Amino acid sequence: MCVVCHIALRKAVLIGDDVIVVTGGSGFIGTHLCQRLEEDGYKVRILDIVPPQSGIRGEFVRASVLDAGRLQKLFNGAEAVVHLAALIDVAASVSDPYADFSVNAAGTLNVLETARRAGVKRVAFASSAAVYGEPVRLPVDEEHPTAPLSPYGASKLSAERYVLLYNRLYGMENAALRLFNVYGSGQNPLSPYSGVITKFANAIRDGKRPIIYGDGSQTRDFVHVDDVCEAFVRAIECGGKDMPCNIASATETTLLELMEEMCNIADVPADPEFLPAREGDIKRSVADIALAKKTLGFSPKISLARGLGGIVGKRK
Numbered sequence: 001m002c003v004v005c006h007i008a009l010r011k012a013v014l015i016g017d018d019v020i021v022v023t024g025g026s027g028f029i030g031t032h033l034c035q036r037l038e039e040d041g042y043k044v045r046i047l048d049i050v051p052p053q054s055g056i057r058g059e060f061v062r063a064s065v066l067d068a069g070r071l072q073k074l075f076n077g078a079e080a081v082v083h084l085a086a087l088i089d090v091a092a093s094v095s096d097p098y099a100d101f102s103v104n105a106a107g108t109l110n111v112l113e114t115a116r117r118a119g120v121k122r123v124a125f126a127s128s129a130a131v132y133g134e135p136v137r138l139p140v141d142e143e144h145p146t147a148p149l150s151p152y153g154a155s156k157l158s159a160e161r162y163v164l165l166y167n168r169l170y171g172m173e174n175a176a177l178r179l180f181n182v183y184g185s186g187q188n189p190l191s192p193y194s195g196v197i198t199k200f201a202n203a204i205r206d207g208k209r210p211i212i213y214g215d216g217s218q219t220r221d222f223v224h225v226d227d228v229c230e231a232f233v234r235a236i237e238c239g240g241k242d243m244p245c246n247i248a249s250a251t252e253t254t255l256l257e258l259m260e261e262m263c264n265i266a267d268v269p270a271d272p273e274f275l276p277a278r279e280g281d282i283k284r285s286v287a288d289i290a291l292a293k294k295t296l297g298f299s300p301k302i303s304l305a306r307g308l309g310g311i312v313g314k315r316k
């Protein structure tokens, strides 16, 4: 279906004032998404185990996605759910795969079952590029083999299979969005995704040398959080399809280029400290986003230079 049809459909189906539940709404992406939904006029209900950032007006329930009883009350009367709640620490998933599986996979099943029982037709789920593992060809499209390298990637893959299975079994219109390296303000430097941007920004601000593991030729596909929020809004407004879809910028950037761009914005010389490469680091990553364009009308708007401008300030 063409983009224009989708936009027409969006307006006809969900309109501001409807209630949207955001699980994990207190986290990095959740905070940006709740702000965006509130700007669009939606009523937001947040479910998280920690309170939301100040400035979010939505209703907040402190509970786990594992608590089915609390989910039920929250989902009643909602139009759609954006399911972001997860344990995102890849290393922790290796040391405690049960905890990771429990929140990321079983927690997602809880969300789906509760949504189905409450008559909520659309759950937009945050899956991850981690489902692909080390790419065997680039750019990575959705038909690329899935071979997760961590329990985190495996739990996301398992969860997205349930998300799409519920479309087939129960006629839901769920979406599984495979997010690549999301960045933006308010990101935790320990994030396995784009924490490197926060780390570089902090080093530049403090007059320290940014650290690069390896020779800096490893690549990532950095996508701005505002573009990711747009993708989630489109997913709840248009409904999902039976395939997971990549959400990324479709631009391959080396860590060296990233660091140089950030130093350039800050107007400081680029002088990184190189440390030995980390074992298990993926060498190259860039997504094909044709499917997201076709099914959601998704097209990223924020270039890396512009997005970094909102994160890195001039030092002098």
Ligand SMILES: NC(=O)c1ccc[n+]([C@@H]2O[C@H](COP(=O)([O-])OP(=O)(O)OC[C@H]3O[C@@H](n4cnc5c(N)ncnc54)[C@H](O)[C@@H]3O)[C@@H](O)[C@H]2O)c1
Binding pocket: 023, 024, 025, 026, 027, 028, 029, 030, 047, 048, 049, 050, 063, 064, 065, 066, 083, 084, 085, 086, 087, 088, 103, 107, 126, 127, 128, 129, 178, 179, 180, 181, 182, 183, 191, 193, 194
């Ligand atoms: N940031 C990225 O680049 C990226 C890339 C791919 C996928 N994702 C996915 O997007 C989602 C959001 O990521 P983020 O970067 O905002 O992470 P985040 O850690 O900032 O947010 C996750 C939120 O989930 C909450 N949470 C954890 N366990 C919970 C539980 N049992 N019940 C309820 N809430 C719980 C946390 O408190 C946190 O607020 C996650 O599902 C993550 O796997 C993120």
